[in-house]
Amino acid sequence: EVKLAGIEIADRARAAAALSALLLGRDVTLRGQDDTPDRYGRQPAYAFLAASDLPVQGELLRHGLALASSDIADKDCATALMAAEAEARAARSGTWGEASVIKNAESPGDILAGIGRFTVVEGRVLSVRQAGATT
Known part of the structure; x- marks a missing residue:
């Protein structure tokens, strides 16, 4: 495949x-x-x-x-x-x-719904951490 x-x-x-x-x-x-x-x-x-x-x-x-x-x-x-x-x-x-393609960084619920998938997020970065191979 x-x-x-x-x-x-x-x-x-x-x-x-x-x-x-x-x-x-x-x-x-x-x-x-x-x-x-x-x-x-x-x-x-x-x-x-x-x-x-x-x-x-x-x-x-x-x-x-x-x-x-x-x-x-x-x-x-x-x-x-x-x-x-x-x-x-x-x-x-x-x-x-579609309005929903870009997620708002200030809406954690929107971002969390995309866990495990590639997601486009727009907004101000407040913190970043790495867990395994994910940043």
Whole structure:
């Protein structure tokens, strides 16, 4: 099983439909940093269509169906994916059109509801701590 690296899927059903439309019947190249699976046994990889420099993840970001992850190691890739996300944010596409996508730092209940998931939080940072691999 492959996990699309560099993104967190915001809307699974719509993202799956978009991926099917984009990839069905086409040649796809997968590129990963190494062969180490994640803790769920999935292989993180970037998916590229033939003759494309931007991974498929960029299309999902551009349509607001995913959020750029904070763990993109390659600077050029991170820049391209963040630009695709910024495009969706500016156009209020997909998940960016929903008021609930950005959580208020002053509403702990909103943030706590997202424990274990990638969450966008906006506001003033009052404290930070690390617990295991989570900051």
